[in-house]
Amino acid sequence: xxxxxxxxxxxxxxxxxxxxxxxxxxxxxxxxxxxxxxxxxxxxxxxxxxxxxxxxxxxxxxxxxxxxxxxxxxxxxxxxxxxxxxxxxxxxxxxxxxxxxxxxxxxxxxxxxxxxxxxxxxxxxxxxxxxxxxxxxxxxxxxxxxxxxxxxxxxxxxxxxxxxxxxxxxxxxxxxxxxxxxxxxxxxxxxxxxxxxxxxxxxxxxxxxxxxxxxxxxxxxxxxxxxxxxxxxxxxxxxxxxxxxxxxxxxxxxxxxxxxxxxxxxxxxxxxxxxxxxxxxxxxxxxxxxxxxxxxxxxxxxxxxxxxxxxxxxxxxxxxxxxxxxxxxxxxxxxxxxxxxxxxxxxxxxxxxxxxxxxxxxxxxxxxxxxxxxxxxxxxxxxxxxxxxxxxxxx
Numbered sequence: 150x151x152x153x154x155x156x157x158x159x160x161x162x163x164x165x166x167x168x169x170x171x172x173x174x175x176x177x178x179x180x181x182x183x184x185x186x187x188x189x190x191x192x193x194x195x196x197x198x199x200x201x202x203x204x205x206x207x208x209x210x211x212x213x214x215x216x217x218x219x220x221x222x223x224x225x226x227x228x229x230x231x232x233x234x235x236x237x238x239x240x241x242x243x244x245x246x247x248x249x250x251x252x253x254x255x256x257x258x259x260x261x262x263x264x265x266x267x268x269x270x271x272x273x274x275x276x277x278x279x280x281x282x283x284x285x286x287x288x289x290x291x292x293x294x295x296x297x298x299x300x301x302x303x304x305x306x307x308x309x310x311x312x313x314x315x316x317x318x319x320x321x322x323x324x325x326x327x328x329x330x331x332x333x334x335x336x337x338x339x340x341x342x343x344x345x346x347x348x349x350x351x352x353x354x355x356x357x358x359x360x361x362x363x364x365x366x367x368x369x370x371x372x373x374x375x376x377x378x379x380x381x382x383x384x385x386x387x388x389x390x391x392x393x394x395x396x397x398x399x400x401x402x403x404x405x406x407x408x409x410x411x412x413x414x415x416x417x418x419x420x421x422x423x424x425x426x427x428x429x430x431x432x433x434x435x436x437x438x439x440x441x442x443x444x445x446x447x448x449x450x451x452x453x454x455x456x457x458x459x460x461x462x463x464x465x466x467x468x469x470x471x472x473x474x475x476x477x478x479x480x481x482x483x484x485x486x487x488x489x490x491x492x493x494x495x496x497x498x499x500x501x502x503x504x505x506x507x508x509x510x511x512x513x514x515x516x517x518x519x520x521x522x523x524x525x526x527x528x529x530x531x532x533x534x535x536x537x538x539x540x541x542x543x544x
Contacts, residue, residue: 152177153532155495158202159512160184162487163209163473166465168512174207176493176532179322184487200534202497205526206512208468209485210270210494211442212475215352215378215399215430218274218282219248221260223434236408241434245298250278257285260440264431265291267441267522268496270530273376273430273479275329275352279313283324290535292494294376294479296327296352310347317348322492322531325479327352327376337361337368344374350480355391355398356380362390372396376478378432379420381405381413388416392425397478400470401432402448403439412448418456421466428475429467442471443520450517464514493532498524 153176160172162184169186176182223240248256253276264272273294276282286293297309306328313326326349328340343349351370355377358365366372373395383391391398398420405412420427429449431439438444450467454460469475469485476485483492498520528536 151179151532153198153200153493153529153534155200155202155207155497155529157204158207158497159204160186160487161206161208161468161513161516163469164486164488166513171204172207174487174493174495176529179493179531181487181489181491181493183489200497200527200529206498206516206520207487208268208496208498208516209472209487209491210496210528210530211268211471212271212273212428212479212485213264213269213431213440213442213471214273214376214397214428214475214478215401215432216260216264216272216274217433218257218260218272219244219253219277220434221256236434245277248277250281253278254281254285257282258288261286261289261291264440265289265528265536266525267443268498268525268528269440269442270494270496270528271476271479271481271484273325273327273352275327279309283313283316290530290533292323292325292481292484292530294325294327294350294352294481296329296349298329298331306343310343310349313349314347322481322483325350325481329353337365337370340365341369341371344370349374351375351377354378354380355387355396356383360387362387362394362396366394374480378430379413379427381410381416383416385416385419388420389423392420392423395426397426397428399428399430399475399478400445400449401430401439402445404432404434406448407434407439412452414452414455417449417452421453426474426478427470428478429470441522443516443522443524446471446517447520460514460518461511464511464517467517468513493529495527495529496525497527497529499526499538 155174158172160169172186271292275298279295317324326347328343328349329352376397379398379400429445446467450463453463472485526538
């Protein structure tokens with residue numbers, strides 16, 4: 150049995166806003182089996198591998214709920230001075246036209262490696278060749294929700310979806326199948342069939358399908374199993390309909406700001422008040438900054454604070470958008486939390502990167518408002534340390 154004991158940690162569990170001081174986490178065979186505080190060593194763990202957090206903040210592995218790994222070749226080339234339509238026609242579309250499986254795998258490997266360094270342990274993305282992107286994810290050691298980019302989901306998807314379904318069964322918790330239509334001028338009945346047959350989730354953009362939600366629902370598409378990128382230009386009544394149908398919404402703050410669209414403060418506040426399922430993601434043509442989930446969460450928190458919410462409340466909501474809420478959006482409730490039965494994915498954040506300033510009474514506020522890639526000290530996936538700045542593991 151493989152075990153890892155993390156101790157002397159400030160644990161943000163993301164379960165009922167519980168924070169454990171001088172806490173410990175015991176992971177056995179990839180799953181959290183014990184979490185507590187004030188106990189030097191939990192019973193039966195004396196022979197475990199030990200990671201001493203030395204008072205650092207430990208949070209669940211972070212989730213990028215909406216990525217386009219292929220577009221990382223455009224990183225930092227797009228800015229808000231460009232017309233969104235021109236961005237698609239001049240930059241984004243040519244990327245997909247010229248992408249090969251080998252190039253897609255190489256770009257995905259780079260994207261996922263950079264994401265991992267920022268504490269991301271799970272990425273949801275569409276792919277021209279899901280097998281190529283999945284190979285890259287396996288090499289990096291990151292979990293993946295992935296599905297084929299298609300214009301017309303038809304019988305030709307069977308081989309790809311069968312492959313993803315087999316991969317999900319072979320590695321439970323590592324692969325989540327998606328279906329990612331670029332446009333919704335497809336047969337919604339076939340879309341519903343693919344989602345049901347292959348236990349897949351819908352991965353798309355809300356603005357492109359918001360007017361079709363009722364049609365999709367009537368055709369049997371389970372919209373509560375959808376991962377839709379939020380767009381501030383979406384009419385309010387359609388946002389309300391999306392929430393009422395249980396749609397999972399993903400805000401990609403850096404991408405929206407880069408396009409000059411803003412985040413839609415009133416819309417986001419309305420979604421918060423309605424209790425919408427919301428996550429954050431890196432989005433398309435993500436630059437280096439967009440890969441930092443805590444930075445994206447911080448932008449979300451600032452929007453909520455602008456509407457009158459305090460730092461603590463905004464911090465919890467924003468942190469959940471890259472942990473527990475994001476896990477619910479992509480349909481993986483065993484992720485994004487530190488609790489018995491959850492996957493053993495952890496990120497250790499070292500506040501000393503800020504010149505030794507103490508975390509204080511609200512470590513979740515620190516994580517969202519001051520945390521970022523530069524704070525990541527150690528990354529654990531399935532109970533194994535796969536990246537460390539200081540190699541603090543004792544065997």
